[in-house]
Amino acid sequence: MAVAFLLYVIAEVAAIWAVGSLVGVLGTIALLIAGAFVGSWLARREGGKAMRAFVTKAQSGRPADKELTDGMLIAVGGILIMVPGFVSDLLGLFVLLPPSRALVRRWWLRRAEKRAVRFANQRRGPVMVVDSEVVAEDPRPTTHPVIEGRIVEG
Incomplete structure (x- = not known):
């Protein structure tokens, strides 16, 4: 940096x-x-x-x-x-400017989504998200409080 x-x-x-x-x-x-x-x-x-x-x-x-x-x-x-x-x-x-802002927005949202999944994997264990549906979760218990439910995109 x-x-x-x-x-x-x-x-x-x-x-x-x-x-x-x-x-x-x-x-x-x-x-x-x-x-x-x-x-x-x-x-x-x-x-x-x-x-x-x-x-x-x-x-x-x-x-x-x-x-x-x-x-x-x-x-x-x-x-x-x-x-x-x-x-x-x-x-x-x-x-x-709107046309270039759309490019930056797409890049920013892709980056945020990757970081959110990475954060969820660190806190809850491996999670795979396909079309806003959690299809696999790590069944191991965690020491951190976990909010039950789905990862929501958007």
Whole structure:
């Protein structure tokens, strides 16, 4: 994690240095401020859309996992845009724009599902989930309190 943060800082400094060499100090500062304003406007607009979609789904009684994840990703994108720097602005825009946000959402949900199954396997023993049905459980007793029932996806 520390290496990734160090690489991010190096990339950010290099990007600011390159833009500063092209447009000057005042131009670089103006671009950073303009990026923050445009990004915050975009985050507010996309956040409002995600909130309306979430409320609509919740009122209809259907699962709103997509809308909830979109709201979280929009918040992350807004934070990335508010952090000064061009690399963070590009990452924030990538997360804020709907087509690329769909890619990030799919990746994020697959990752969360794998982590949830891994956590369940550590706490309860091996569990296999197929189409939201638990088909095999480890019958060994555990020392941890276990809530009986099924693992629910989504």
